Amino acid sequence: MVKKIVPAAALVVAAALTLSACGGSDNDSKKPIADVSMEAKTQAATVLDQPFTKPALVLTDTHGKKYDLRKETEGKPTLIYFGYTNCPDVCPLIMSNIAVAKKSLPKADQDKLRVVFVTTDPERDTPASLGSWLKAQDPSFIGLTGDFPAIQAGARQIGIGIDAPKKEKDGTVVSMHGSQVIAFSPKTDKGYVLYSEDTTPDDYTKDLPKIVKGENP
Amino acid sequence: MNHRTALAGVLALTTGLTLAGCSSSSDKPELKVVGGFMPQPVNDMAAGFLVVRNNGTGNDRLTSVTSPLSDDVTIHETKDQVMREVTSFDVPAGGELDLERGGSHIMFMKLKRQPKEGQKVSVELHFEKAGAVKVDLPVKETTHNPKKQ
Numbered sequence: 487m488v489k490k491i492v493p494a495a496a497l498v499v500a501a502a503l504t505l506s507a508c509g510g511s512d513n514d515s516k517k518p519i520a521d522v523s524m525e526a527k528t529q530a531a532t533v534l535d536q537p538f539t540k541p542a543l544v545l546t547d548t549h550g551k552k553y554d555l556r557k558e559t560e561g562k563p564t565l566i567y568f569g570y571t572n573c574p575d576v577c578p579l580i581m582s583n584i585a586v587a588k589k590s591l592p593k594a595d596q597d598k599l600r601v602v603f604v605t606t607d608p609e610r611d612t613p614a615s616l617g618s619w620l621k622a623q624d625p626s627f628i629g630l631t632g633d634f635p636a637i638q639a640g641a642r643q644i645g646i647g648i649d650a651p652k653k654e655k656d657g658t659v660v661s662m663h664g665s666q667v668i669a670f671s672p673k674t675d676k677g678y679v680l681y682s683e684d685t686t687p688d689d690y691t692k693d694l695p696k697i698v699k700g701e702n703p
Numbered sequence: 704m705n706h707r708t709a710l711a712g713v714l715a716l717t718t719g720l721t722l723a724g725c726s727s728s729s730d731k732p733e734l735k736v737v738g739g740f741m742p743q744p745v746n747d748m749a750a751g752f753l754v755v756r757n758n759g760t761g762n763d764r765l766t767s768v769t770s771p772l773s774d775d776v777t778i779h780e781t782k783d784q785v786m787r788e789v790t791s792f793d794v795p796a797g798g799e800l801d802l803e804r805g806g807s808h809i810m811f812m813k814l815k816r817q818p819k820e821g822q823k824v825s826v827e828l829h830f831e832k833a834g835a836v837k838v839d840l841p842v843k844e845t846t847h848n849p850k851k852q
Contacts, residue, residue, distance in 0.1 A: 574750035574810050582845040622745040662785045
């Protein structure tokens with residue numbers, strides 16, 4: 487432990503030195519030092535007093551088949567996230583974080599867990615493109631697409647506000663992803679737990695065993 | 704003081720020396736790019752992250768990025784769960800431009816190849832005053848997020 491701390495401290499000093507070379511910016515030279523002490527985070531999960539009911543979503547899965555969310559995930563621990571695949575940063579980060587954590591579960595629990603990604607950009611996310619995007623992260627992940635109003639209504643039932651993709655003047659499409667992943671209990675099929683996009687693979691790894699059992703982290 | 708600390712000390716000194724030149728001319732940006740990386744992409748688009756420090760006395764702006772990886776490279780900010788292309792990012796004198804996960808980033812579309820973890824992707828950052836700066840972005844795992852470590 488001591489060995490690790492020493493070089494880190496030296497690095498901070500080095501960073502401070504490089505920044506003070508021009509003498510202009512005292513504020514910025516403090517930045518890296520503040521970051522070091524950011525680890526005092528208590529818990530990643532937000533547990534709700536009033537859980538969400540699973541949204542009544544009937545959409546199309548990545549095989550082009552009808553998928554009734556309530557029926558297919560009944561009695562299964564389920565994570566739901568709304569995003570889109572033309573999203574280079576946050577969407578793959580969240581799904582890959584969950585993929586990493588899922589691998590640490592015992593095989594039987596992995597088989598129980600349902601991870602559902604609902605597209606917020608159904609026009610561009612076809613079942614096929616959604617399928618290949620999810621497969622690169624975890625082949626078991628379920629991808630759903632359909633009519634935007636149905637998707638938006640489903641998201642709203644669990645407190646997630648999304649707007650339809652908008653075409654800008656220059657032709658680029660601006661889409662929107664949800665702010666949270668919601669975990670549903672296998673016991674009650676209710677959503678008790680929220681995770682923000684800042685949730686790390688370690689946070690999920692710590693919480694998933696409880697979520698699979700229907701306990702709150 | 705052990706061997707490793709001594710080495711770090713020498714490093715710090717060297718960096719200090721290289722930057723000391725900036726007092727001679729006024730209103731000049733002195734840019735340094737650090738902490739760059741690209742998370743291994745999951746489809747034919749990728750994001751790049753890095754920090755540009757400006758130790759000079761003049762403001763600068765990042766206006767574009769080019770790379771052999773893609774002919775379609777743009778810069779984006781993310782606000783309220785929406786990602787938007789911007790025409791430039793400020794790199795203020797004495798400050799820094801942070802392109803970090805969940806925030807602003809470089810976006811590479813229609814990748815010519817799929818970069819894998821452990822490889823490097825070279826990019827050229829174009830600044831309004833400082834001109835072009837070449838950096839190599841190491842490809843990290845998809846979940847790489849330095850601010851969370």
